[in-house]
Amino acid sequence: MTSETFIVNEKIGRLDKTIVSYLPQHSRSQISEWIKQELVTVNGQLKKPKYTPVIGDEVTVTIPDPVVIDLKPENIPLDIIYEDDDLLVVNKPKGMVVHPSVGHENGTLVNALMYHTPLSQINGVFRPGIVHRIDKDTSGLLMVAKNDKAHEALSADLKEKKNLREYIALVHGEFKENSGTIKAPIGRSSSDRKKQAVVPNGREAVTHFKVLKRYVGYTLLSVKLETGRTHQIRVHMAYIGHPVAGDPLYGPKKTLPGNGQYLHAHTLGLTQPTSGKELIFEAPLPQDFNDVLADLEPYSNQTSED
Known part of the structure; x- marks a missing residue:
């Protein structure tokens, strides 16, 4: 665990909203959850989310270690429109998340793709092969890279609006x-x-x-x-x-x-x-x-x- 401390220098509103304004890298829902878990103190004391900090309050947020997601291939049917040695084009169904994250550790398009074929690694552990995304409840076509060379080329074309x-x-x-x-x-x-x-x-x-x-x-x-x-x-x-x-x-x-x-x-x-x-x-x-x-x-x- 790590912690972050700041001194309130302006009135912003309730505690969770105040913390988000000072620590914008964290979501308000995440901050609220940490307050409920008693990971936030104001001047060394626990407070409820609705508490309104005043100027001079010292707020300390204890940040828990990130949850490790065990990314596993899953035998989920895929609607593959096209495939060759470099890439796939997949028709993603509505309701399917593209890649794993906290709260969506499995059942994603990436889980299904990993079962089907090796993928590029440019985007890191949790987004292998993913060149671009569409929202969970948006359906339709996505291109997926099988190797790093193809990923670089496809990404460059996207950037250049081709x-x-x-x-x-x-x-x-x-x-x-x-x-x-x-x-x-x-x-x-x-x-x-x-x-x-x-x-x-x-x-x-x-x-x-x-x-x-x-x-x-x-x-x-x-x-x-x-x-x-x-x-x-x-x-x-x-x-x-x-x-x-x-x-x-x-x-x-x-x-x-x-x-x-x-x-x-x-x-x-x-x-x-x-x-x-x-x-x-x-x-x-x-x-x-x-x-x-x-x-x-x-x-x-x-x-x-x-």
């Missing part, structure tokens, strides 16, 4: 325009560490969209990523007032059946690292997405003419 990444998204509201581009920088939200947000000092983020079909109260979009920020489509759509349907983090409360956002990584284009051949893959919408569109069909309006 890959084609198109998503299908069902969003709230009815678009007046047929297509457009959202250019708004994204960074961590100052009010909720679980969220990303459009912020002045964020990283460049560019999202292109085109209307595929209009429904009463909803619009089906084709969305193309120019950059790849965390939650980019979800943040940008919420920012312009059209959050992704079913999104539990950035959207309104549950309005459609199912769990999680209706967002699918539909098309993926990449350059094969060894041959240099341009490859393009598509994955059909999952059944739950199709079911929702079928339910909305009687209320469809018109398609884009662009």
